[in-house]
Amino acid sequence: MSAAEEEELPALDLRLTAENLEDLYEQAPCGYCSCLPDGTLVKTNQTLLSWLGYAREQLVARRCLQELFTVGGRLHYESFCAPLLLLQGQVREISYQLRRADGTTLPVLLNAQLLRDADGQPLLIRATLFDITERRKYEQELLRARAEADAHRALLTAKNEQLTRINGELDNFVYTASHDLKQPASNMQGLFEELKRTATFHDPEAAPMLAMFDDALRQILGTIEGMTEVVQLQRQLDQVPREKIALQAITEEIIRNLQPLQAAAVDFSLDFRAVPHLRMPRPALHSLLYNLLSNAVKYALPGRRPQVWVRSAPAAGGLVLTVRDNGRGIDLQRHGQDLFQLFRRFHPEVPGSGVGLYLVNRLVRQANGHLEVASVVNEGTTFRIFLPS
Known part of the structure; x- marks a missing residue:
């Protein structure tokens, strides 16, 4: 044995290990109960009683386990959980809502085990219930966030479809407008060239004005050709x-x-x-x-x-x-x-x-x-x- 192992361990307060088994059962951080195969409660811990707001004498030998659930939970227990217990001897993590004495509910997960006597006949059901209030809030928050994300995604999809449709309509408008304007503008350019060739202008200010008109006309034609080029290229790329x-x-x-x-x-x-x-x-x-x-x-x-x-x-x-x-x-x-x-x-x-x-x-x-x-x-x-x- 090494020197380190030979060192004396620190003294422990034995009161920390002197646990009372009954106290462990009564004050456990989860609900415990035992019931007959028909559900009649024969034992329950203080934790479950505190959750429900009942005194022990109000439940033991007077109420059944399934009566502690909401109506839907009771139907599920009798039609699914109890037969499954008889079939396989245990059930795990089944979600129920406990109904408290004041009418409020508490979400829990049920784990249960069926004990049998020496002849194999059902004798006792031991059940453990875990408070899942925080877990349920978290799940509901996740569902809410998912619903919001789905709604946002649907909105984005609709917006994208709308933008795609608008872009298509704009491209069609630009193409149609540029096509319809090109011919009249080209005709104007031809007429202007013919005017410059055949007409005589004696006003000294005519020459710069003609040049300005010529520049403006060329700019209009350039703009129309640019509009047509943008749409035509886009249509080509969709097919290439x-x-x-x-x-x-x-x-x-x-x-x-x-x-x-x-x-x-x-x-x-x-x-x-x-x-x-x-x-x-x-x-x-x-x-x-x-x-x-x-x-x-x-x-x-x-x-x-x-x-x-x-x-x-x-x-x-x-x-x-x-x-x-x-x-x-x-x-x-x-x-x-x-x-x-x-x-x-x-x-x-x-x-x-x-x-x-x-x-x-x-x-x-x-x-x-x-x-x-x-x-x-x-x-x-x-x-x-x-x-x-």
């Missing part, structure tokens, strides 16, 4: 599956399709070695890259040779596409909140419709990605597009 696309090839194709004179005067640097491919609907990726690259060319800073860098790199759960330029930049402190709003423009001196960045953001969100933008005025802009793999 994702595919594996080589980033180098599609980017080079887009650069070739940019206005030749503009693209020829731009230095493009492409690096897709880290992540050479991306799975996405081809029209979506084409539109996304085309708008970013065309903006990089369009908003070049006068007097500085434009440079555009396009990179891919792995990111958590997917990849990040980076498009950076050395152009005019955007004042994000002033315009950051409106950056992806439809028809919002930040360089009015450069022709445009204000649709490009709106489309880019919409396409990225539809692909379950997100955008990060950094920009410094007169230094350039960087778009970082995070997309899932």
Whole structure:
């Protein structure tokens, strides 16, 4: 035996172990009772009496166990619990409501065991009852929270369905309106060109007014075309599956399709070695890259040779596409909140419709990605597009 084991244990107060078995039964933290096979009570502890508000002489030999339950509980005990006791000798954790002397109820769990005599005949039932008031409150709170969550979920589902329907109706309206307006606007442009060709204006103020009208007409046509593009692209994407696309090839194709004179005067640097491919609907990726690259060319800073860098790199759960330029930049402190709003423009001196960045953001969100933008005025802009793999 080790020295530690040989050390004398501390003296115990023997009064702590001198338990009275009758007191343990009477003051137990649960209700105890014994009854005959028909339910007649023959013994009950003080805990159960205190719960119920009865004196012992009011219950023992005068009442049955099942009479302590509510009407529904009594029917359940007689039709289910008592036959089950006779069949298997015990029951566990059956929920009942005790009816107190003052008419209030107490939720309890019943455990019971059937004792038999030497001949195997039912002799006595010993029952233990546990107060589950707090447990019942907790269960009811859970049910209430679940009902609220279900109601909230149903409300969100209804709202989502409503928003989906409204978005569809808005897309149809925008498409119809842009289609109906395009022809009259084109006719106006044709008539205006014919007017300029055939008419003679002697007023010296006519020339600048004609130029202003021409600019306004071109802006109207650009806005109509932008509206049509937004809806048409959305309808295409709903029908086009994702595919594996080589980033180098599609980017080079887009650069070739940019206005030749503009693209020829731009230095493009492409690096897709880290992540050479991306799975996405081809029209979506084409539109996304085309708008970013065309903006990089369009908003070049006068007097500085434009440079555009396009990179891919792995990111958590997917990849990040980076498009950076050395152009005019955007004042994000002033315009950051409106950056992806439809028809919002930040360089009015450069022709445009204000649709490009709106489309880019919409396409990225539809692909379950997100955008990060950094920009410094007169230094350039960087778009970082995070997309899932």
